[in-house]
Amino acid sequence: MNETTPTTLFDKLWASHEIVARDGESLLWVDRHYIHEGAFEGFTQLRRRGAQVAEPSLTFGVADHYVPTRRSQGGGPIADPEIARMVEQFNVNMAANNIRAFDLNDRRQGIVHVVGPELGLTLPGLLIVCGDSHTSTHGAMGAYAFGIGSSEVAHVLMTQTLWQKKPKTMRITVEGTLAEGFSAKDVALSIISTIGTNGASGHAIEFAGPAIRGLSMEARLTLCNMAIEAGARCGMVAPDDTTFAYLKGREYAPVGDDFDRAVTEWRKLKTDPGAQFDREVSLDAGHLAPIVTWGTSPEDALPIDGRVPDPANESNPERASYLKGALDYMGLTANEKLTDIAIDRVFIGSCTNARIEDLRAAAAVLTGRVCKVPGMVSPGSSAVKRQAEEEGLDRLFRDAGLEWVDSGCSMCVGINGDTVASGERCASTTNRNFRGRQGAGARTHIMSPAMVAAAAVSGHLADMRPLMAGRKV
């Protein structure tokens, strides 16, 4: 490409990792490979070939998906033998391959997509992969980050590279400023409900515009986390002073002169004026309302003052059958007011919304109030947990009637045994409301942490705005 051709941030990241191009695909260099316990199949393939991990120093393991979350309340060995085996297998794979691992006993343990940025392992300009679809999260720091399957995990382990077809580019510009109390989750759900869960399929999204510039690092991580729910290959935000300030002093971030030199390079990581995207979408942050999902896909999202859709009003028969199925599964009636939907429990956690700012936002609504339903708060990492405890948030959650547990994926996916019972309805800060996601037969409504707190104290889906009147986050 000619020096003077304006290029997108994504094109720059792609070009700086391309080793060779062949038959419509390129072999890309991987700067960071994150591993969690679910990646065992990749190690099985490695052993079958008698191969070695090519770059153990670029590979990092974190135990999150299977870990019990009530560890500090009793400790002892893991009760469920299957889960114990998964965690043990992870430890063995990490040790046998000289991979730096933040295991259950490490102060740095947490959900991989929270831990990577928190430790400064995730940096602008890097290509990052992990056997997990929400790897898109790391793009918030100006990295090219995407989820891969286990055959690809095996490939990265053995070669530190990956074959990829270049995605198309898409810019989502968010104008205006977010009103007080609105969160990146509301922006993400609005985008997904507008363009659909398949709307960004095959695309690399760059989030841009004044509203995005105004977001904190944590909010950007939430937004990019949800990019995969729009079907995108990855999501990203160009790094800026917010990013650099966040990174400075983090355990694995460069130090001193190295840091300054890195920042000089990182400042070049942005889309040039006039660069062309394959697709452009824009929305105005000023028009947003707090959003909740009602159905079984993240695109089934509506402002809280809306009503459950009526399949009878849908002209496309396939869509109508989908809506009907979703309403049946969710136990909802067409045209019902969203604020009339009673809930059974809440969950505050996951790599989407369990960073310290998320916990503070939920706490602001909960202060001095009591929840009408039970629920659980699982911080995004052990570090977030410590910080929240220093700020007294744990007491506040407990006083409001919620359970305060250790960090892990927990009820986001339910594989560690933290599940929502069949038929129960949960207001959740997670990213997927798929059928059975939080447990077989579980009904999930996803929303921001403040909205989950509002639902908890109301006993039904509720608008957090009146509850926040006169309060500060």
Next chain:
Amino acid sequence: MDKVTRISATACPLPTENIDTDQILPARFLKLPRNGKHGEVLFRDLRFDAADKEITDFPLNRPEWRDAKIIVSGTNFGGGSSRESAVYALYDYGIRAVIAPSFGDIFSQNSAKNGLLTAVVTEAEYEALAAALERVPNLPITIDLETQTIVCGNLSFSFTIDGARKARLLNGWDDIDLTNSFRDKIDTFKATHTQAQPWAVPKARA
């Protein structure tokens, strides 16, 4: 991996959109090792109720579609979680191809690495296929990967598939061998890359 060229078989319609990988293989089965038995838990919570009883009206449980090797489904099949075991489940059950208007990206990528063909057709073609199968359930579908065509009764049209994925399926390629043939280029790249961005190699603070 076995080469894929032509599939001619009974096809089961799953006429709804957004069949995500959590539905194809629920999370509680993610602990299963790869042993060829993932097919038993394919669509577990759609095929069986909480008491392990078959849900008789789920299409794959109907006698005419039980042995289908092809699935015809709505948009965004395989979206969501990156779990490759969703592909193992389909493959182990005996499914060799899925036809849909669109697929989850990681799912298609995982499929191509495991010999499962994902054929993209238009909405209208999908609807025509699903309708034909509702009328004549055992009407076989023939998919030819080389020519990218689908034939079903008197319906015939072409489908799209990413070129690299097509090549992978046709040749039964092993990516690792292919990549290793570029070893020199990788080594050169690594040296330049880490020199240009020394911070790309992480060092923990003392």
